[in-house]
Amino acid sequence: MTALLETQALEARYGDFQALFGIDLALQDGETVAIIGANGAGKSTLLRTICGLNAAAPEAVRHRGQAIGGAAPEAIVARGIALVPEGRRLFLSLTVEENLLMGAYAKRPGPWTLQRVYRLFPVLEERRRVSGIQLSGGQQQMVAIGRALMANPEILLCDELSLGLAPIIIRDVYAALPAIKAEGTAVVVVEQDINQALAVAGRVYCLMAGRVTLQGRPEELDRERIRAAYFGV
Amino acid sequence: MTGAIDTILQGTLLGGLYALFAAGLSLIFGVMRLVNIAHGDLIVLAAYTAFLAVQLTGIDPLSSLIIVVPVMFVIGYALQRGLLNATLGRGILPPLLVTFGLSIIIQNALLQGFSADSRKLLLGPFETASIPLGPDLAIGWFPLLIFATAVVVIAALQALLHRTRIGRAFRAVSDDPETARLYGVDHRHLFAMAMGVALAVVSFAGVFLAIRTNFDPAIGPARLLFAFEAVIIGGLGSLWGTLAGGVILGIAQTVGAKIDPAWQLLAGHIAFLLVLIFRPRGLFPRAVD
Ligand SMILES: Nc1ncnc2c1ncn2[C@@H]1O[C@H](COP(=O)(O)OP(=O)(O)O)[C@@H](O)[C@H]1O
Numbered sequence: 001m002t003a004l005l006e007t008q009a010l011e012a013r014y015g016d017f018q019a020l021f022g023i024d025l026a027l028q029d030g031e032t033v034a035i036i037g038a039n040g041a042g043k044s045t046l047l048r049t050i051c052g053l054n055a056a057a058p059e060a061v062r063h064r065g066q067a068i069g070g071a072a073p074e075a076i077v078a079r080g081i082a083l084v085p086e087g088r089r090l091f092l093s094l095t096v097e098e099n100l101l102m103g104a105y106a107k108r109p110g111p112w113t114l115q116r117v118y119r120l121f122p123v124l125e126e127r128r129r130v131s132g133i134q135l136s137g138g139q140q141q142m143v144a145i146g147r148a149l150m151a152n153p154e155i156l157l158c159d160e161l162s163l164g165l166a167p168i169i170i171r172d173v174y175a176a177l178p179a180i181k182a183e184g185t186a187v188v189v190v191e192q193d194i195n196q197a198l199a200v201a202g203r204v205y206c207l208m209a210g211r212v213t214l215q216g217r218p219e220e221l222d223r224e225r226i227r228a229a230y231f232g233v
Numbered sequence: 234m235t236g237a238i239d240t241i242l243q244g245t246l247l248g249g250l251y252a253l254f255a256a257g258l259s260l261i262f263g264v265m266r267l268v269n270i271a272h273g274d275l276i277v278l279a280a281y282t283a284f285l286a287v288q289l290t291g292i293d294p295l296s297s298l299i300i301v302v303p304v305m306f307v308i309g310y311a312l313q314r315g316l317l318n319a320t321l322g323r324g325i326l327p328p329l330l331v332t333f334g335l336s337i338i339i340q341n342a343l344l345q346g347f348s349a350d351s352r353k354l355l356l357g358p359f360e361t362a363s364i365p366l367g368p369d370l371a372i373g374w375f376p377l378l379i380f381a382t383a384v385v386v387i388a389a390l391q392a393l394l395h396r397t398r399i400g401r402a403f404r405a406v407s408d409d410p411e412t413a414r415l416y417g418v419d420h421r422h423l424f425a426m427a428m429g430v431a432l433a434v435v436s437f438a439g440v441f442l443a444i445r446t447n448f449d450p451a452i453g454p455a456r457l458l459f460a461f462e463a464v465i466i467g468g469l470g471s472l473w474g475t476l477a478g479g480v481i482l483g484i485a486q487t488v489g490a491k492i493d494p495a496w497q498l499l500a501g502h503i504a505f506l507l508v509l510i511f512r513p514r515g516l517f518p519r520a521v522d
Pocket residue numbers: 014017019037038039040041042043044045046
């Protein structure tokens with residue numbers, strides 16, 4: 001069976017610095033996978049490379065068997081791979097609603113519309129005319145998720161949804177995942193928060209210094225091994 | 234008293250022309266943070282395009298806009314796509330150097346093609362017709378047309394930016410080009426469209442300039458200076474601010490000229506400096522930067 005998304009011997013560099021070494025990763029239809037790892041492990045680089053923001057060899061990334069490594073981000077989102085970027089990256093001079101509409105710029109058909117996103121995050125409808133800077137961190141994260149959903153992705157890549165949020169807010173944000181998965185969307189969550197990642201994922205990859213150091217189902221992985229893979233001790 | 238009102242009125246109307254000089258510059262800076270040193274020469278290029286259209290087809294100068302606007306749009310698109318896009322994202326120097334070079338190339342090409350002779354487009358009696366408002370007070374039809382065009386053009390640009398899909402994408406790219414790409418915005422195409430729109434606006438500036446005064450290939454840099462001052466006075470990235478900036482510049486110059494004709498330009502520069510001293514971000518700066 002061809003995987004929905006696959007990386008094979010994926011490498012990434014920033015100038016002379018190599019950030020990823022031979023990453024092999026697979027994602028099946030409808031699956032939720034977590035990528036954990038300490039700060040600087042290469043998690044964001046991995047997602048950015050899949051999305052076409054960083055260069056890659058064509059064969060290193062495959063979507064339904066087709067080589068897409070190094071393709072332009074515009075082409076990747078049109079195929080149904082959308083990123084919720086690290087740090088949310090809202091368009092700050094645009095309103096909440098305009099941010100969401102930007103997510104639909106590629107006009108990919110699918111279940112997600114403004115109404116549907118507002119049903120998932122009712123607070124955004126109340127604040128639809130407000131600029132992104134006037135939102136709380138949790139609301140900003142909801143806009144970032146909603147904007148990516150508006151692209152109607154079959155693969156949603158989320159980079160540190162919990163970054164800088166209070167635990168109770170993190171719970172609210174993650175509460176959206178079941179409704180997203182119910183549409184058949186496969187999800188990749190990148191997290192430094194191990195517990196959060198283990199709670200939602202069917203499979204986990206642990207990254208350290210640009211290499212996969214551990215992978216498996218959450219129930220197969222005991223805490224000691226995760227700690228070793230995460231911190232390298 | 235009427236003298237003062239007359240000065241303010243003429244200055245305001247002149248400000249409409251400066252706003253037309255400046256609107257394209259403001260749009261381009263707002264969307265892609267590009268300072269286009271060749272902007273004034275592109276205004277002059279539009280004037281010569283109109284001159285050529287009038288010569289070749291016998292059309293009247295105002296109607297020549299039907300030809301000049303699309304021609305300048307295409308030139309803008311091609312210029313951005315073929316040349317200026319390559320200068321972006323590498324710091325502030327490359328776009329400055331390349332547009333400076335472009336300015337010199339346009340001036341010399343116009344000099345080759347049209348000589349250094351000064352030209353003017355003739356509109357007939359409408360050029361000097363005016364509406365009397367009182368014993369010593371009259372308002373010219375043609376300056377009024379320029380000002381009304383400036384208001385309409387700026388309102389149209391504002392609507393484009395805030396009510397259309399492509400305008401939304403212009404603003405998104407201006408905020409964060411990388412993230413815009415993630416959702417399917419091809420920034421190279423979008424920047425080219427923005428330059429096309431800017432040069433469509435420049436067409437109005439060029440045609441009005443060519444009807445209002447004599448022009449020759451060398452007058453571009455001075456128009457760039459007026460446009461630049463209007464944009465800075467109004468506040469970077471604000472289009473209505475650019476109109477206000479044009480009006481303030483126009484009034485300052487008219488007042489200066491009233492005191493002593495040699496003071497016209499100097500008074501404009503002094504107004505510009507005063508705004509820079511007291512409001513370094515201009516009068517109506519954009520909320521987010
Ligand atoms: N734009 C960049 N230029 C140079 N090095 C970078 C850049 N972005 C990330 N890196 C480096 O690449 C490595 C991986 O970074 P990143 O993917 O952001 O890690 P993570 O998301 O796991 O915290 C780090 O060592 C980081 O310093």
